[in-house]
Amino acid sequence: MKIALLSYSTRPRGGVVHTLHLAEALAALGEDVTVWTLGRGGDTGFFRPVSPAVRLRIVPFPDRAPGPVAETVGERVLRSIATLRDAFDPAPYDIVHAQDCISANAVGRCVRTVHHIDHFTTPELAACHERALVEPHTHVCVSAAVAEELRAGWGRSAQVIPNGVAYDRFAATDPAARAGWRDRLGRYVLTVGGIEPRKGSLDLLEAYALLRAGHPGVRLVVAGGETLFDYRDYRARWDARAAELGVEPVLLGPVPDDRLPALVAAADAFAFPSRKEGFGLAAMEALAAGVPLVVRDLPVLREVFGPAARFATTPAHLAAALGRALTVEDPARRAAGRELAAAHTWAEAARRHLALYRSLRRPGALTPPAAAGP
Known part of the structure; x- marks a missing residue:
């Protein structure tokens, strides 16, 4: 089966990580898989090496030449859609599977993974998001909570296929690499995903200021941050509030892929205060590493x-x-976390995707069904 998986970036965001692992697992099952994406800012490859069994098609997406008026987020979204649409030909593929709203808008009717449902104020992005929920012929969600949100709000049914986890990569990290992070950072609470509203970054900053009262030697470390969207105002609020609170988090920015597992495994706790999530892959990786996990109390994260x-x-x-995660040994919770992470494999995710793809190739399978009731 010839499968096209489409994403919007080569950089380490959750949906991109998902796309690459799924592509490699499908290729390991013997499928012919091509990943299409946009190469932003001159990127000619992904943030990590990709199995040679997976074909890569990286469409150049240069930054717009400087001018008197900067490109807006909305203009960048529309240019992203148009660039990928112009380059991509669906004809050679049996399955076209988009992983985000930009690629879904670029290819039209397709399989679409809805990782989470967001709400945007930029008109072009809001329209992109809406079309990418309504127009695909088939939907996949990585949790039942998001599938129910999609059904209730848009009348679309979805197949639930959870993420996999690269368990061994995070469970068996190099002791010297972990020690290197500890020597550099000391004791630390880690969060991965950058500083943005959806990640609950300001709440974490407030929490860290309170935490330091009882744990003055513990640092807050923030890794990651590549995004298409413009969060400069939010980042300015974060910086101003950090100054008011008298705290200085360590901002690592994007961490090289080969160094990330040791950074996670060396943490004393992992914070995941997201306001919107579909699964929480970075948090599941922390469990694989045996790191105590604190998450926001959301239905999807309870699930x-x-x-x-x-x-x-x-x-x-x-x-x-x-504070409890830093001070209370909880071997039962730690064991439950490792067991949970180990149960989520990319091989199983690929098998379930492949079963779905095969079902779509039956005669009449893509006849649009009546929308489910709200």
């Missing part, structure tokens, strides 16, 4: 993490839960 995580709502609750 995914259950007894393996501590849950919190307000910054005060988040600080208290992180």
